[in-house]
Amino acid sequence: MMMYPMDVSQSLGSNCTGIGSSTVNNASSSTANGSMSQSILALRFYLLLLLSLTFGLFNLVCFVTVLTTKNLRGGAGILLGHMMLVEATMCLLFFPISQVFVYVHLRSVPTCRIFMFFFALVNNVGFYNILILAVNRFIAINLPLHYHKLSTAKCNAAFVLTSWVVCITLNLPMEFNGGVGHYGVNPVYGGCITEVVRPELFDYKTLHSYLAIYFPLAMTGLLYGCVLLKQLSKCKRITPASQMTTREAGIIKRKLRIFWMLLVSYVLYAFCFLTYPVLTRALPDTVSKYPMLPLWILLIVVCGYFVHPVRVLQSLDSSLRCCCTTLCLY
Numbered sequence: 001m002m003m004y005p006m007d008v009s010q011s012l013g014s015n016c017t018g019i020g021s022s023t024v025n026n027a028s029s030s031t032a033n034g035s036m037s038q039s040i041l042a043l044r045f046y047l048l049l050l051l052s053l054t055f056g057l058f059n060l061v062c063f064v065t066v067l068t069t070k071n072l073r074g075g076a077g078i079l080l081g082h083m084m085l086v087e088a089t090m091c092l093l094f095f096p097i098s099q100v101f102v103y104v105h106l107r108s109v110p111t112c113r114i115f116m117f118f119f120a121l122v123n124n125v126g127f128y129n130i131l132i133l134a135v136n137r138f139i140a141i142n143l144p145l146h147y148h149k150l151s152t153a154k155c156n157a158a159f160v161l162t163s164w165v166v167c168i169t170l171n172l173p174m175e176f177n178g179g180v181g182h183y184g185v186n187p188v189y190g191g192c193i194t195e196v197v198r199p200e201l202f203d204y205k206t207l208h209s210y211l212a213i214y215f216p217l218a219m220t221g222l223l224y225g226c227v228l229l230k231q232l233s234k235c236k237r238i239t240p241a242s243q244m245t246t247r248e249a250g251i252i253k254r255k256l257r258i259f260w261m262l263l264v265s266y267v268l269y270a271f272c273f274l275t276y277p278v279l280t281r282a283l284p285d286t287v288s289k290y291p292m293l294p295l296w297i298l299l300i301v302v303c304g305y306f307v308h309p310v311r312v313l314q315s316l317d318s319s320l321r322c323c324c325t326t327l328c329l330y
Contacts, residue, residue, distance in 0.1 A: 102124025105190030112192035272304025
């Protein structure tokens with residue numbers, strides 16, 4: 001989500017004041033800087049739009065693959081398909097619209113308040129979907145006897161519905177904060193933004209960032225870490241004296257490789273999505289001083305939507321992977 005930068009229009013305007021030739025020089029310099037700023041803004045717009053649409057297409061193809069594959073339509077496949085649909089929606093709908101708002105310098109506060117509510121809602125649902133998938137995998141490894149009961153289509157559909165209810169509850173106060181809300185218009189470039197979360201001020205937007213972003217991502221990392229440690233302990237028991245069959249040892253090693261990939265994909269995902277909130281929270285004055293910085297950081301955020309399609313392709317069998325890759329290329 002975009003953050004409130006400092007209104008630098010006054011500082012730009014002050015450069016145009018002066019006497020005689022200095023006035024002309026400063027005005028020319030301001031015009032040149034404005035033209036360069038617009039060129040950079042256009043470059044970033046087209047680059048982010050290209051990445052967003054490309055990654056959204058990959059997510060959409062993965063969603064269709066899950067939807068049309070019989071053994072993926074039930075159980076955890078519901079969670080996987082929902083995640084692909086959420087990420088495809090963010091890339092193909094919300095990110096392009098948000099960038100068009102910046103590009104055309106949208107100044108409508110009511111429009112931004114409505115748009116940012118749904119932008120944040122779908123984005124946060126994606127984080128909680130990642131957490132639910134991590135819980136699903138944790139139960140599969142640590143409570144295998146209960147896994148089939150807790151991983152039915154009805155249970156997973158209930159988990160998905162719960163994630164939407166939780167995220168709607170978390171985002172409503174952001175929209176109606178004392179009748180003002182925490183969403184608005186970027187005073188410099190236009191477009192929709194959210195107020196900067198400042199470390200010294202603990203208000204609802206600070207609590208929202210903890211509950212809607214940090215909590216689901218932190219819990220996901222904790223669950224994957226626990227599962228990986230358990231698999232590592234099993235691998236240490238693979239010795240000639242353990243009387244373990246070659247097949248059993250191979251299964252353990254294969255599971256270990258899978259969870260290593262899960263952990264690596266989680267780290268990449270967390271890096272992409274935490275860079276923005278952590279940087280704006282840790283360095284709010286820097287973000288205010290350089291209003292173009294958050295716009296460029298969004299490129300890193302969009303790259304996070306490519307992590308899961310790659311992970312899904314790795315988990316599919318060779319025929320499905322070939323078909324899915326072919327659809328993406330065409």
